Amino acid sequence: MAQTHTQSGQVVSVLPLGDRLSSSRTTAIIKADQLEVVRIVLAAGKQLREHSAPGEITVQCIEGRIEFRTPEARHVLEAGDFIHLRRNEPHALEAIVDSSALLTLCVAKPS
Numbered sequence: 001m002a003q004t005h006t007q008s009g010q011v012v013s014v015l016p017l018g019d020r021l022s023s024s025r026t027t028a029i030i031k032a033d034q035l036e037v038v039r040i041v042l043a044a045g046k047q048l049r050e051h052s053a054p055g056e057i058t059v060q061c062i063e064g065r066i067e068f069r070t071p072e073a074r075h076v077l078e079a080g081d082f083i084h085l086r087r088n089e090p091h092a093l094e095a096i097v098d099s100s101a102l103l104t105l106c107v108a109k110p111s
Contacts, residue, residue, distance in 0.1 A: 042095035055106035064099025
């Protein structure tokens with residue numbers, strides 16, 4: 001079954017999942033021409049290996065604690081923390097405890 005994305009003008013909650021966190025999965029919220037928004041859900045100890053994105057990204061920790069690594073630094077994101085990266089910048093994430101975060105990706109368009 002194809003995943004349904006949010007439609008233009010539709011309200012979506014990105015509040016913490018709380019008790020539902022352990023039974024939730026990563027979900028794409030928006031996939032549009034120039035923008036993707038994903039709620040990342042990671043169980044404690046799980047990670048997203050080093051990768052890069054073709055456009056600028058932001059990651060906002062909604063709940064839990066996430067180690068966010070770049071070649072230059074390591075940051076621990078806690079609820080409410082926000083980080084921005086330029087396009088093609090390598091990074092990795094690892095959940096220190098069960099966590100969710102909001103990923104926003106600006107989709108790069110060829111010029």
